[in-house]
Amino acid sequence: MSGVNGTEPDQLLQLAESLLALAQDGEQMEVAVSAGSSTSVRVYGGEVESYTSADSSGAGIRIIVDGREGFASAGTLDPAILKGLVQDARDNAAFAETDPHAGIAEPDGVAPVEVDAWREETLSLGAEERIARALEVERRVLDGHEAITGVRTATFSDSAGAGALASTAGIRAADRSTSVSSMVQALAVDGDRSQTGFGWHGARAPQDIDYDHIVDRAISRSTELIGATKPESATVDLVLDPQLTATVLGLTAGTLSGDRINKKRSPFSGRAGEIIASPLLTLVDDPTDPLSLGADSTDGEGIACRPVPLITAGTLDGYLWDSYNARKAGVQTTGSAVRGTRGLPSPGVHALSAAAGTAGSLEDLISSVDLGIYVFALAGLHSGVNAISGDFSVGVEGRMIRNGSIAEPISECTIGSTLQRLLLDITAVGSDRIHMPSGVAAPSMIVSGVRLSGK
């Protein structure tokens, strides 16, 4: 297989450039195109349940004329439709409101750091190998623990894709990437109900998938919840492993998006330079970290990605900006635009990274807690976390920690706080920082004094 769909980044860039030629006088135009192929196998009960293979492509065109912005997109690279898209974007712009800050990104002279996200070996996977890998994960989970009664699904997926961006401001960017992932959902019988455990890992190349992690996580998360009951309400310490730390810090980073800051929809608006977190917390978005799967050379507007300090030893450094929001706020873009081909750019994180602390391993953290929860999962994050007020009320599953030891499993309870309080109440940060397939790097943490609502 040469390239993707026979489409190399260079060819996509040429296609994008050819559409720029349709820009009229006075128009700013930005064209994003992408093409890729993907395969996914799902197995159940030792058999293939489904095998999906597909090519997909897409284009998004943004036109700004006299400060008015229009956008149009399509799920194809069909030349006739692309030509129509240019006109659609222009028509849409005609009805938008004039905004002096509207516009595409202007090159800022920062040179991109090369990120090689392409692994040729991903392309050589065959059907039998994909199926065998998914079946192996399913079998290992089923055989891994006597309480495991079933596997709801086990999957193996891989994809390869390329994208390009070109604009009338002279931006040219093109890249390509591969990815592989595997997932399993285990079911463990628990009286007249079941507990589920989810294991997942992803990488750029098949040999980098950590199957032990997938299997162990699915088994431990389901079987260690057997017999879970509703706990007594109490004030507890939360022990978060790196995955859950990543979840909480991801929500935090969401409130630091320049879009939310400009619209005053963040509890951290106007607070740069202030202490907003425990001195133990240092947080940066660093897409130049080659170890992160979120690493990228350019952002969603073709601007070079760079490290963006967010919180240093508890002090808020600043925010994530794309070009529009930066212009509006009178600052420089931080190269933080994220987007799909089919959508407009907005500021967000690429490769969030929390610095390691000195509190040791997850086990060390657990043994330091008198009364707490070793958290397995947080539920209802989108309904329970208000990114405007910071109110935080989510369902929690896990094991109680009593006198430094893991105790009974709990479910049907919630923890309530605010994001602001959670950040200030971080009382320990582990030295076990790892890079996760989500692109986030984080250690374990303890958040103290959180309200647990149960019985």
Add this chain to the structure above:
Amino acid sequence: MEILWASERAVEAAPNAGRPHETGESYDGEVTTELLKSQDVDAVLAAGRRAGAEFVEIFAEDVERRSVNLDDRRIENLASSRDRGVGIRALVGDRIGFAHTSDLSIDALVDAVETAAAAAVGGTESAPGVPDPAVVVSGNVQPVEVRPAEVPAADKVALVRAADEAARAVDDAITQVSARYAETRRRIQIANSDGVRSGDDQTRTLFSVTAIATGDAGQQTGSETIGNSVGFELFDRNDVTQLATSAANRALTKVNARPAPSGTMPVVIGPGSGGVLFHEACGHGLEADLVRKGASAFAGRVGEQVASELVTIIDDGTMADEWGRFAVDDEGQPAAHNVLIENGVLKDYMWDGLRARAEGRPSSGNGRRQSYRHLPMVRMTNTYLAPGDQTPQEIIAGVDDGVYVARLGGGQVNTASGDFVFGMTEAYMIKDGKIDEPIREGQLIGNGPKVLQMIDAVGNDFEMGPPGTCGKDGQGVPVGDGVPTLRVTEMTIGGTSA
């Protein structure tokens, strides 16, 4: 499984919006959808059977979306999108091969069916054959009075502007307003080797407005969303300025509210948005694919009393105008009115073609998919709890110390354990049988099968809730939900008060 309610999140139902109407198809209430020519369809099905698939299905889709977004006093953008493609499914035993393409040429389709068939056949012995003769299956296509594509963009812009102004006019404490208009037209065509030839033409129109109120205790939001399977006549039936006023008032109520308490207490759920509770707490557990895999607390319990006698739960894809309605599902089967639980007794699960085929029974018209890029699976449509005979006042009067939930937001359920959480987006304390002071958002938490047993009052009122997008295994589909006022003897409230 989780459901993202349009009122709480960026509206999922129409992430982009369509492109200007270009072909001017006639619309006469019949299925005019013919994305693929019948000779191409026949050739592709024949190629799939020849390649050894026992069952072959072609799903063609053409979706146009258009949206207008206003935020921070400004029309942020108008966006449009177009998606057209074909997903081809081939089946051998329980094994599915699936391929999809955005190239509608006969060569690309034959490639896709051969890829799908080869994946389904795998290494097994296959039985090549020929497709059954064609039989047209039709459903009741929703009539559309005013095609949104034919309405000038300026009229849509005017709607979001009017909402912005109306919300800001309510009070100076309203500091931010966003509003969104979105339309979708989705035409589908389905053909399979069992002879089914079917299609649908689905139009959905949605409007949402969110107001933010700022007070001493920070910022709070209030939202209103309307969405129906209708055209631009949605705005003849609903006044967006009233909607905006109501959203602003909800935000103001919350900004003066105290934090929700924590603990276990009786809960009265108001009509409408509480439907999400039944969607999550039992709907997903009644999906035949999850039941088969033992990932449901309701597996093997048909005929058993699984809920209080007051509980009758129905999933109905035929409900006129509702967000989750359609003529035929994404496997070409007519939408149906399915009684799931009747007077507390589990009657049946919901079925798609695959599970129905495996068990030798008819589909219940619940086979749905997000797009041609996705495999269909068992999904809900419009799910509701049927009304009872108590007045809402009687139900509230029966509570000394509890919570009245006027609005439930998004939620999430673990179908295997039945545990769920939901966000309360508008709630009040109940003191001595009367609705008392407002409380800020918190979560309601419980276990679906247990809550069904603990319903001790069902009201004689009824409302459908706001339009929602239900997510399952990464696929989102539009769904509706509704409930009358009802009371649960005990639920856990997870508030943020210390």
